[in-house]
Amino acid sequence: MRRVLGILLLLCGAKLYAHTWNEPWHKEVVAKSTVFGLYEVVKSSRFVLKLKLVKHLAGEKTKKRVSVSNYYLYERASLASELDDHPFNYRKGQKVYVFLKNEGKKYSIATPTAGIDEVMHDGSVAATYRHSLHRAKANPQDYELLQTCIFNHLHSLKCSLEALDIINNALKEPVGILSETASDQEADRFFRQHGALEASYILSLNHSIERIQPFLDSQFFHVQTSAVRALWASDIVDKEERLVSFIKSPKKDGMARVMAVVLLNDSSSKNTVEILRQYVKDASEEEVYLGGSLMDPRIGTWFPESIKAAIEWFLAKKQSL
The missing domain is CATH 2.40.50 (OB fold (Dihydrolipoamide Acetyltransferase, E2P))
Known part of the structure; x- marks a missing residue:
């Protein structure tokens, strides 16, 4: 599945x-x-x-x-x-x-x-x-507005209010997922929210935890992955502690947990390093699936192969702490 x-x-x-x-x-x-x-x-x-x-x-x-x-x-x-x-x-x-x-x-x-x-x-x-x-x-209208907003932001220009409205309106809807039984409307909602969460990460939008939490709680791995990225981009005071808890939770998806570890590498405290140093021995070695197939040329994309591998990579980067 x-x-x-x-x-x-x-x-x-x-x-x-x-x-x-x-x-x-x-x-x-x-x-x-x-x-x-x-x-x-x-x-x-x-x-x-x-x-x-x-x-x-x-x-x-x-x-x-x-x-x-x-x-x-x-x-x-x-x-x-x-x-x-x-x-x-x-x-x-x-x-x-x-x-x-x-x-x-x-x-x-x-x-x-x-x-x-x-x-x-x-x-x-x-x-x-x-x-x-x-x-x-x-849809091309939303796509053009969001991608133009992303381009402008990354080139020190302003993002349009229309693009920000697309993001905020999508995240107000009930959390969407993909499944074999999902209707076209449900699938479209998932895709809109995927774009909104990922744009939030790139744009460093400051969503509240109340806005992000339903997506963190989703059972669908792509939603969880986008949600941890949106969380990390926010100004939520305890976001680092929340990501650590997410990483340690066996109920969360492996790809999303690895993504959380990779995000923490950008900036993390000595306390986080110590917590993950103690946790690494218990971390899962189950293979994480990023996507594609053995025939896909993008299989060469760097991404830690398990939660344990991700934490070991993180700790190697933080040896000075």
Whole structure:
């Protein structure tokens, strides 16, 4: 069941490549881009992606036609053949939202699968808010407002009030989850809240614990994972203690607990380090599933393989404390 639910988020299937890479998280993808817009694929070959501007949304405005021939966050995790160095693989006429980086006469995208979200046949977007392995269905109007807000925030510009309203309104609704029996309305609510929670993390929005707690209490692993990220971004006074309790709770999901450990690495007290040092011997070694499959090139993405491995990594980083 867990694997089935994870695959539901992969709204655009991974293309086959001869190698794997460490896929960057969405915040880094947007922060290091210089352009965000909607484009149409004019030509896609192994070495060059040619795009036609449909709608400029943020950052510098490109010419009507742009050429993409490189990646700006591409960290290969395995060896590749010389024929597969630039595996652009998109369909002519396809519309895509793209985060580009200006590199002089040409542009680059983050990786073959990051920083580029496809418009699907029904007009909705296979949206990335956390990681390209965890795409969510979004209507284009909300998607454009949220992603433009994220881009502006990460480039020291203001976010629109409309985007903030989308976030706040989504988090006022009952907590949504995905399941095999979920209605279209329930699934759409989950996707809206996924975008709202992940945007809250990137934007460092200060939600109250009363707003976040229902999502922390959800039984669905993707909701828990987004909720711990939103919690960490808030100004809640005891958020560090809450994350430690979350990590130690066997009732919480493994992926979400590992995410909480990774978040604590950004800033944590000596007390937290000591608590986790004492807890590590009892931490679970059960494998944590980030998403994708053995055939997915993004399998090279760095993410601790268990709660125990995450805490050991954390403690190694905090040896001076």
